[in-house]
Amino acid sequence: MEKGFTDYFKQMKRGPQIITLKDAGIISAYTGLCSGMKVLDAGIGSGALTAYMANIVKPKGKVYAYDIRKDFIKIAETNLKKMKLLKYVTIKNKNVYKGIDEKVLDVITLDLSEPWKALKHAKKALKTGGFLVCYLPTITQASRLCKELQTAGMTLIKATKVIEHPWIIKGRIVRPETMIIGHTGFLIFARKLQK
Numbered sequence: 366m367e368k369g370f371t372d373y374f375k376q377m378k379r380g381p382q383i384i385t386l387k388d389a390g391i392i393s394a395y396t397g398l399c400s401g402m403k404v405l406d407a408g409i410g411s412g413a414l415t416a417y418m419a420n421i422v423k424p425k426g427k428v429y430a431y432d433i434r435k436d437f438i439k440i441a442e443t444n445l446k447k448m449k450l451l452k453y454v455t456i457k458n459k460n461v462y463k464g465i466d467e468k469v470l471d472v473i474t475l476d477l478s479e480p481w482k483a484l485k486h487a488k489k490a491l492k493t494g495g496f497l498v499c500y501l502p503t504i505t506q507a508s509r510l511c512k513e514l515q516t517a518g519m520t521l522i523k524a525t526k527v528i529e530h531p532w533i534i535k536g537r538i539v540r541p542e543t544m545i546i547g548h549t550g551f552l553i554f555a556r557k558l559q560k
Contacts, residue, residue, distance in 0.1 A: 380440040383413035396496040407461035408476035412441030419453040465490040481513035491557040507551040
């Protein structure tokens with residue numbers, strides 16, 4: 366059997382915790398991610414979300430990925446090469462808190478501990494109507510970000526988290542699994558609705 370994207374995704378080398386398929390899926394759904402879009406992913410980590418988005422925006426789109434840690438960048442590059450997606454990604458050893466080089470972006474994702482420090486730069490880099498998505502492990506971070514969005518002139522669209530509860534269906538056995546894929550992170554969706 367020939368391996369597909371999700372096979373590679375599930376087997377990717379991990380350094381830091383990855384954004385899972387359940388969360389990546391909701392990010393693409395709510396932002397309308399599609400081929401040809403320009404996206405920035407800050408906090409590349411192991412490259413999971415970068416790879417997921419690159420697989421969608423290819424062949425004409427581009428993902429720009431920032432991280433301050435060279436060891437994480439090395440892991441992400443290895444994963445992207447194995448998935449044959451590196452040519453759709455430009456990786457920069459850069460701190461998004463200090464600025465964003467790209468402009469007229471469709472989507473920006475921030476997987477960072479203090480995303481509010483990048484809001485001014487994100488607003489400048491997004492096209493009007495563009496989406497900002499922040500992935501945060503704690504509700505205190507999410508709450509602070511939502512307050513800071515107003516100050517930055519961004520519009521909060523949705524704050525959510527996704528819980529996946531698999532089922533066992535085998536012959537006459539039909540029941541929920543005892544283990545669920547619960548809290549991975551809060552997802553905050555915002556938009557730049559005016560210049």
